[in-house]
Amino acid sequence: xxxxxxxxxxxxxxxxxxxxxxxxxxxxxxxxxxxxxxxxxxxxxxxxxxxxxxxxxxxxxxxxxxxxxxxxxxxxxxxxxxxxxxxxxxxxxxxxxxxxxxxxxxxxxxxxxxxxxxxxxxxxxxxxxxxxxxxxxxxxxxxxxxxxxxxxxxxxxxxxxxxxxxxxxxxxxxxxxxxxxxxxxxxxxxxxxxxxxxxxxxxxxxxxxxxxxxxxxxxxxxxxxxxxxxxxxxxxxxxxxxxxxxxxxxxxxxxxxxxxxxxxxxxxxxxxxxxxxxxxxxxxxxxxxxxxxxxxxxxxxxxxxxxxxxxxxxxxxxxxxxxxxxxxxxxxxxxxxxxxxxxxxxxxxxxxxxxxxxxxx
Amino acid sequence: xxxxxxxxxxxxxxxxxxxxxxxxxxxxxxxxxxxxxxxxxxxxxxxxxxxxxxxxxxxxxxxxxxxxxxxxxxxxxxxxxxxxxxxxxxxxxxxxxxxxxxxxxxxxxxxxxxxxxxxxxxxxxxxxxxxxxxxxxxxxxxxxxxxxxxxxxxxxxxxxxxxxxxxxxxxxxxxxxxxxxxxxxxxxxxxxxxxxxxxxxxxxxxxxxxxxxxxxxxxxxxxxxxxxxxxxxxxxxxxxxxxxxxxxxxxxxxxxxxxxxxxxxxxxxxxxxxxxxxxxxxxxxxxxxxxxxxxxxxxxxxxxxxxxxxxxxxxxxxxxxxxxxxxxxxxxxxxxxxxxxxxxxxxxxxxxxxxxxxxxx
Numbered sequence: 001x002x003x004x005x006x007x008x009x010x011x012x013x014x015x016x017x018x019x020x021x022x023x024x025x026x027x028x029x030x031x032x033x034x035x036x037x038x039x040x041x042x043x044x045x046x047x048x049x050x051x052x053x054x055x056x057x058x059x060x061x062x063x064x065x066x067x068x069x070x071x072x073x074x075x076x077x078x079x080x081x082x083x084x085x086x087x088x089x090x091x092x093x094x095x096x097x098x099x100x101x102x103x104x105x106x107x108x109x110x111x112x113x114x115x116x117x118x119x120x121x122x123x124x125x126x127x128x129x130x131x132x133x134x135x136x137x138x139x140x141x142x143x144x145x146x147x148x149x150x151x152x153x154x155x156x157x158x159x160x161x162x163x164x165x166x167x168x169x170x171x172x173x174x175x176x177x178x179x180x181x182x183x184x185x186x187x188x189x190x191x192x193x194x195x196x197x198x199x200x201x202x203x204x205x206x207x208x209x210x211x212x213x214x215x216x217x218x219x220x221x222x223x224x225x226x227x228x229x230x231x232x233x234x235x236x237x238x239x240x241x242x243x244x245x246x247x248x249x250x251x252x253x254x255x256x257x258x259x260x261x262x263x264x265x266x267x268x269x270x271x272x273x274x275x276x277x278x279x280x281x282x283x284x285x286x287x288x289x290x291x292x293x294x295x296x297x298x299x300x301x302x303x304x305x306x307x308x309x310x311x312x313x314x315x316x317x318x319x320x321x322x323x324x325x326x327x328x329x330x331x332x333x334x335x336x337x338x339x340x341x342x343x344x345x346x347x348x349x350x351x352x353x354x355x356x357x358x359x360x361x
Numbered sequence: 362x363x364x365x366x367x368x369x370x371x372x373x374x375x376x377x378x379x380x381x382x383x384x385x386x387x388x389x390x391x392x393x394x395x396x397x398x399x400x401x402x403x404x405x406x407x408x409x410x411x412x413x414x415x416x417x418x419x420x421x422x423x424x425x426x427x428x429x430x431x432x433x434x435x436x437x438x439x440x441x442x443x444x445x446x447x448x449x450x451x452x453x454x455x456x457x458x459x460x461x462x463x464x465x466x467x468x469x470x471x472x473x474x475x476x477x478x479x480x481x482x483x484x485x486x487x488x489x490x491x492x493x494x495x496x497x498x499x500x501x502x503x504x505x506x507x508x509x510x511x512x513x514x515x516x517x518x519x520x521x522x523x524x525x526x527x528x529x530x531x532x533x534x535x536x537x538x539x540x541x542x543x544x545x546x547x548x549x550x551x552x553x554x555x556x557x558x559x560x561x562x563x564x565x566x567x568x569x570x571x572x573x574x575x576x577x578x579x580x581x582x583x584x585x586x587x588x589x590x591x592x593x594x595x596x597x598x599x600x601x602x603x604x605x606x607x608x609x610x611x612x613x614x615x616x617x618x619x620x621x622x623x624x625x626x627x628x629x630x631x632x633x634x635x636x637x638x639x640x641x642x643x644x645x646x647x648x649x650x651x652x653x654x655x656x657x658x659x660x661x662x663x664x665x666x667x668x669x670x671x672x673x674x675x676x677x678x679x680x681x682x683x684x685x686x687x688x689x690x691x692x693x694x695x696x697x698x699x700x701x702x703x704x705x706x707x708x709x710x711x712x713x714x715x716x717x718x719x720x721x722x
Contacts, residue, residue, distance in 0.1 A: 039468070040458070040461050040466060040467055040468070041467075041468050041686050042449065042450075042574035042575045042685070042686065043575060045574065045575075045684070045685045045686040046468065046682075046684055046686055046690065047663070047682050047683025047684050047685065048682040048683050048684075049682055049684065049694070088403065088720040089403075089718065089720045090718055090720075092718060093717060093718050096715070096716060096717040096718060097401070097717060099715070099716070100401050100710060100715040100717055103710070103715065104708075104710075105401060105709060105710025105714060105715045106401055106402075106709070106710070106715075107400070107401070107402050107407065107705060107709055109708075109709075110701075110704045110705055110708045110709050111701055111704070111705070113704070113708075114697065114700060114701045114704050115697075115701075213403035213406065213720070214403045214404060214406070214720065302408070318680075318682070319679075319680070320681065321407075321408050321409040321410055321679070321698075322408025322409050323406070323407060323408050323409075323410065324403070324406045324408065325402050325403065325406040325407055329407065332701075333410070333697075333698060333701055336475065336476075336694075336697040337694060339475060340471075340472055340475045340476075340693075340694055343471045343472070343474070343475050344468060344471055344472070347465075347470075347471045347474075348466060348467070348468055348470075348471050349461060349464070349465075349466025349467070353466060354457070354460070354461040354464065354466045354467075355457060355460070356454060356457040356458060356461055357450065357451055357453060357454050357457060359449040359450045359451075359574070359575065
């Protein structure tokens with residue numbers, strides 16, 4: 001099938017975006033560690049907070065990035081694979097939660113507010129659309145097809161989802177955002193994420209499938225079987241990340257891949273949430289390997305595949321609070337920690353300034 | 362030696378404070394879990410954040426405590442045991458850091474500010490006092506005696522330190538504070554904390570002594586030897602926590618024991634920092650066992666004794682960021698997490714309110 005003009009444009013933009021994602025600036029890293037070592041505290045005594053400050057500074061290309069504005073993006077979509085009985089909740093909940101997000105009642109509304117972050121809710125393909133001006137429209141279709149029966153989406157659709165995410169990243173950058181937190185909502189999307197991880201890591205489906213929002217033993221068995229079937233039916237090639245995404249799906253996952261790529265290209269901090277955003281990050285990293293240096297892992301989810309994903313990305317999570325809700329809730333909890341690391345860099349006195357004796361360690 | 366009138370008054374106040382520390386209110390715990398289970402999220406999907414909300418609600422005696430004001434208290438003192446060469450820094454640094462705290466240049470100044478918490482700096486016995494109106498004066502003496510040569514302080518002094526902490530807790534309560542974060546500064550105070558833990562857990566000195574602010578191998582050897590000698594010379598009786606505190610010392614540690622007891626009696630959340638505040642918490646728990654239900658562990662320090670202390674207290678830390686600075690820096694990082702847990706309780710919509718289908722799990 002010939003690529004559409006829209007898809008061709010999306011492919012061009014994707015290539016340009018990927019080309020702008022460079023490895024971390026070693027000069028900035030060295031300057032930040034020297035600055036931290038001069039502060040009135042024993043060397044490296046702020047542990048991972050110092051590593052975080054260094055990472056963020058390198059992302060921003062500045063040894064003192066200051067306070068960063070944060071945006072939390074929750075992308076929602078429905079999944080054909082829900083028909084396999086792989087979720088504890090009915091598909092209608094995706095749409096109901098979309099309404100809850102804009103009404104302010106969901107966990108992420110509360111936690112984004114606590115973190116002083118803007119919340120952006122995106123419909124990337126909920127089965128029945130919800131017309132509300134507070135929802136950003138980036139619909140690729142009315143939910144994906146069932147990946148157990150063929151590709152979840154076409155390559156063109158995958159490219160369009162990526163392009164829509166890249167577009168939002170550009171807008172956030174223009175708006176002065178420095179941290180973009182990735183979040184998602186979509187009944188059955190841990191199944192899509194599990195399939196993506198099984199294909200890309202690669203890993204056995206049993207090792208990446210977990211209970212999601214609360215599956216029982218039978219549900220977990222169905223989920224593992226669905227992932228195996230999706231892999232058998234589609235036979236995705238792990239050397240073709242876009243093809244893997246198209247085969248196994250997730251419009252919201254594709255959108256988040258694009259958002260991560262676009263944000264990284266614009267030197268925004270890409271703050272990951274749990275397993276599903278981890279799967280998106282994995283797709284992004286296979287398209288643009290240096291992107292992992294632009295990412296921060298907010299937390300470790302109890303979903304068994306998440307640890308494998310973070311290891312593959314080389315990321316150490318800031319929190320381990322057994323969060324398994326998604327929506328960017330873990331990412332929102334990490335925003336104050338990211339900001340605190342930057343405040344240490346900006347505002348602490350040096351030994352010389354404060355007249356404190358330095359043991360020189 | 363007869364108890365002084367001041368010490369007798371302190372003992373009376375201590376007894377009254379301890380009597381007011383009751384176990385957690387089971388009715389509140391049940392009400393909070395029911396409220397959390399009705400919110401628009403899979404049951405228990407916010408993991409430790411839900412456990413935290415429940416704990417704090419039980420402490421406050423309310424199923425919806427709302428936003429809590431936080432105070433960070435950094436108690437400073439010097440230690441006679443510093444003469445044993447157990448710190449990487451000279452003793453003068455305690456006083457220099459006290460000046461840095463009030464000047465706003467220390468890590469805790471930055472992190473308390475980020476957390477929107479008031480910072481209270483207390484001199485409980487720095488060797489050379491610093492006259493600055495911004496320092497709260499609660500001096501028990503010009504540093505403790507060397508615990509390797511006899512008791513670090515008298516029982517009267519230990520009681521006075523506790524009373525001074527209880528006094529501050531009462532003032533914070535009157536001032537509307539709901540969370541008190543415990544912090545400390547004192548060259549050689551990880552040695553005092555190690556000795557206290559070795560005596561109270563009990564544990565072998567080698568298992569609780571770490572590198573503190575950056576000791577080398579020789580320094581660590583001296584520190585272990587100092588703890589062993591302090592235990593041999595003083596032969597503290599673990600059934601007498603006040604006697605153990607007096608023998609092994611720390612004016613700031615005694616003050617923090619009193620602050621924890623007083624705060625718990627007033628139903629404030631006692632937010633612990635690292636190893637030294639953990640040692641203070643251990644003394645407090647031996648004086649008033651139900652106090653552990655009023656405590657929240659903010660982080661796990663790399664000091665080897667800290668894990669043992671938290672296990673003994675039955676507390677699970679919120680963060681594990683390899684922080685080994687003290688000053689309440691870990692506690693300050695945890696304040697937004699505590700507040701976030703309460704915001705979830707106050708502000709999230711229920712399934713019924715939001716019209717979201719509930720899987721009932």
